[in-house]
Amino acid sequence: MSTSERFSAFHAEPLFSELPKPSQTPVTVVAPMMAMPPTLTPKQILVHHSADQWEEFIYEWVSALKEAEYVDVVRMGGANDRGADIAAFLTKGKTDGPWHCFQCKHYGKAIGAATAYPEILKIHSAVTEQKYKVLPERYLFVAPKIGGSFVQLLTKPSALRAGFFEWVAKNAEKLGEEYGEDPLRRALDLASRSDFSRFEAGNLDKILEVHSRTPQHVRRFGTRLPDRPAIPAAPPEHAPKETRYIQQLLNVYHEKWGCSPSSPDEAHAHHRAGPNLRRQREAFYCAEQLRMFARDSVPEGTFESLQSDMYSGVSEVEEDDFPTGYARMKAVLAAARDMQLGSNVLIHYVKPEDRKGICHQLANEDRLTWVQEEL
Known part of the structure; x- marks a missing residue:
């Protein structure tokens, strides 16, 4: 057999004919799940x-x-x-x-x-x-x-x-x-x-x-905080620590519905102001309970940092022009509800009512004002 015949005979047989045909279904190679590093104990x-x-x-x-x-x-x-x-x-x-x-x-x-x-x-x-x-x-x-x-x-x-x-x-x-x-x-x-x-x-x-x-x-x-206690209802009687933010709410109700700015009882009896006042007080006490929880669970200044973040986020809204103090308060509370709170360790424990309540804490310190006099 000549060299050319041997070459033709060699190529007449399929190369690697003994191997099975590869599957037509594509194969996906899945990497093993990356293991998280073990958490160090205290x-x-x-x-x-x-x-x-x-x-x-x-x-x-x-x-x-x-x-x-x-x-x-x-x-x-x-x-x-x-x-x-x-x-x-x-x-x-x-x-x-x-x-x-x-x-x-x-x-x-x-x-x-x-x-x-x-x-x-x-x-x-x-x-x-x-x-x-x-x-x-x-x-x-x-x-x-x-x-x-x-x-x-x-x-x-x-x-x-x-x-x-x-x-x-x-x-x-x-x-x-x-x-x-x-x-x-x-x-x-x-x-x-x-x-x-x-x-x-x-x-x-x-x-x-x-x-x-x-x-x-x-x-x-870096451990978990303890569970937050149940939030108590606002007491029926107004406490001295509520004086300033309650007065700010009475000013809102006076401007909006004509309630006396010096009579909480009149506001409570009003069909619109009464339910609103009760909701705002519940929010205030919710935030006060968060303050106490922070005092006992996290380093000093943590809650105050949360308040500062909240103030930074809503103060721009409070400074806008609004037809009434009621409209300003509603806009600020809505902004507080929707804002991002950064990396404060308390953010996983903050409830929607806490956000509103912190606004009333700020109003209690006159850092926020609902009814603003025109200059």
Whole structure:
């Protein structure tokens, strides 16, 4: 067979004839769903805090310890804190009277006795050197991680004292140079007479449980706010805090329907003004309840920021020309209902009535005026 015949014979057979014909239906390749990164728990977030952030967190927790009834809580941390990062006072005498001390430690590893002993010496020295008049009644070591053996040691005050003096003996020369012989002797004399049951370790689970009820918790950990309580009905009697916005409404009803501007009873009895007044009061109290919810659930200023956003959105409408104060009020309330509220943490809890009520809160402060005199 010639070369040309062999070439023709080779091409007479279909190439890859043993393979099945591809399906005519197009194949769609679907990428696996991208997994969301796992949400860090508060404990995991705290591990990544800086030392200063950790101290701030502990300050928030101590300030929320209602059962202790502290007169004041003060951050005393710094290079010369003398063994007290945070002090909580039980009387106006502060550290001259009964007080509690919180020593904040934020290390990559769990703290143990080796970390505690220098602080125990430091607080006794501070008292003998009259930095503080008396030792704190309670002294808590607070850290993201506390070694189990140290926790057990703290349950045995006599063993804690013995371990402390063993540590002093091993480091006597160094401590003498650091404190001076006489100051060290005075501090150790006080320690020998001190009740070591005052030294404790903070329980992080219990700390977080208390902190979860503070307004700072959602900001620090990005957790959900608690459920908003049921909204109470407006009380039948007008309260003193309603005086100004009610007067603004009475001015509206006087201009619109001739009701007396000085008689809420007359407005309530009017067939048009009465239902409107009741609705506006319900909205006002709805916003007041949101204010109280914010006070207890989010950092200070969050609700005021929401009010400012609302004012910024409706003030341009309020400044427009309207034939009556009633028309101005209706236009502002409609604008409040429809406006975007930005990224305030409260926006998921704001109800339509809150928006109207915030307008009446602003009217209560004369930041909004319904019946405007012509200049």
